[in-house]
Amino acid sequence: MASTILPLELIDKAIGSKIWVIMKTEREFTGTLLGFDDYVNMVLEDVTEYENLPTGRVSKKLSGSTLLNGNNVAMLVPGSGPEDA
């Protein structure tokens, strides 16, 4: 079992690697984490956005860096993506 890890430590360790972010609106994003702040606002690059529509799950690539608003984040999984679940 891993030793104790604080939330912000977990995110800090994920800088430069892949991360999967699930928003409260059920939208999901994967990308490489470039940075974050104390409110868990996050900057990602190489971003793919996933959306569950009535017609099925769609994904689209976003160009450039993307900023996600921390207060809209439900959960995040460093080093992973929806295909790993």
Next chain:
Amino acid sequence: MASTILPLELIDKAIGSKIWVIMKTEREFTGTLLGFDDYVNMVLEDVTEYENLPTGRVSKKLSGSTLLNGNNVAMLVPGSGPEDA
């Protein structure tokens, strides 16, 4: 009857053991608690996610550590899981 226990004490005692977390969105998670902060943001590993869909209850394993946003947590039950209820 157990003696008085403060909320953060209860979570602190649960570090390293199993915990069941129910979110305000009705999603549920079980896993091993690795750490938490004053906002009850929590880091779990060996995580299983449960979701109640119209077609029934589904669960999926998440790989790696997971961070849950504290302000989305409705309740948590250390040392337990939905199957114990």
Next chain:
Amino acid sequence: MASTILPLELIDKAIGSKIWVIMKTEREFTGTLLGFDDYVNMVLEDVTEYENLPTGRVSKKLSGSTLLNGNNVAMLVPGSGPEDA
């Protein structure tokens, strides 16, 4: 008529005794109050959860101590339960 009682005093007096907690999501809990903090996050044991479903009211016993998020609490009634209403 009882003398003036402050909200946190009322909860403090309820430590060690039965309490009925109604959440904003209409879920209800009864149990023995073990502790609380200034945000009215509460630790209960011997917990029963009540949920009003379209098919009727269901209840289930939760094992171990349970932490309820204070900002999700609508109201609480020390020394009582839904059957007393």
Next chain:
Amino acid sequence: MASTILPLELIDKAIGSKIWVIMKTEREFTGTLLGFDDYVNMVLEDVTEYENLPTGRVSKKLSGSTLLNGNNVAMLVPGSGPEDA
């Protein structure tokens, strides 16, 4: 016309007397106000709860003192009840 009255002064004057509280969830309560704090969390006794259901308006008596979460309160009317409106 009454002289200027600050919100917390109005509540303070109501201690020991009847008060009608309407929540954001449209639930209503009447009872005797025993105390309150700066967040307008309130302790009432001799409480009656009113709920507007599709089938009509129902009321039920709650035993013992009740704590109402201030951030869920939409409005309150000291010395009155729904029957006076």
Next chain:
Amino acid sequence: MASTILPLELIDKAIGSKIWVIMKTEREFTGTLLGFDDYVNMVLEDVTEYENLPTGRVSKKLSGSTLLNGNNVAMLVPGSGPEDA
């Protein structure tokens, strides 16, 4: 054109006169403003409440002073009422 007026100045000037308050829940109130605080919690007297129901707009007189929770207020119009709009 009137000179610059700060929000709390506008409310302060309305003390003792009629005011129309529209809540985020679309409920509306008119009455005489007796006082307010920095959170725009407001005390009104001679209060009429307006509600838009599927069956039409209903209004009812409330007896005594009424406290409205500031964080539920969408907008207010001193010296006016819905009939003036």
Next chain:
Amino acid sequence: MASTILPLELIDKAIGSKIWVIMKTEREFTGTLLGFDDYVNMVLEDVTEYENLPTGRVSKKLSGSTLLNGNNVAMLVPGSGPEDA
């Protein structure tokens, strides 16, 4: 391209001129901006309110000054109105 402008600077420059305010509830207002505070609570006069109803878009004039709650504002456009869009 205009030089850098901070949000509160933009509003400050709009004092005394026309402004179009869109609320989170999709209600819209135009009027002359008389003042504002750090929470972007705003005082307007000569106010027209626009509402998108199932039956179509309706507008009504409000008499006197109006205070809009800043935490309900989605966006604002100084010097403009819906007819300019």
Next chain:
Amino acid sequence: MASTILPLELIDKAIGSKIWVIMKTEREFTGTLLGFDDYVNMVLEDVTEYENLPTGRVSKKLSGSTLLNGNNVAMLVPGSGPEDA
């Protein structure tokens, strides 16, 4: 891979260039970023607003500078627009 970038740094770098802002209400805006503050309230000019209606996606040009409320922002993508996704 880009070096570490903090959220506010990302926005600061975008001043004077195109930015795509997605609100929690699913409305989207593109425009030139003129300024922002610590709450991620943003001033844009040359603004186009996109809205997904049941009948399809509509867009409209807004004249003048526009202020977007930071607490309503879900995400933003500097140097991009929906057509690039």
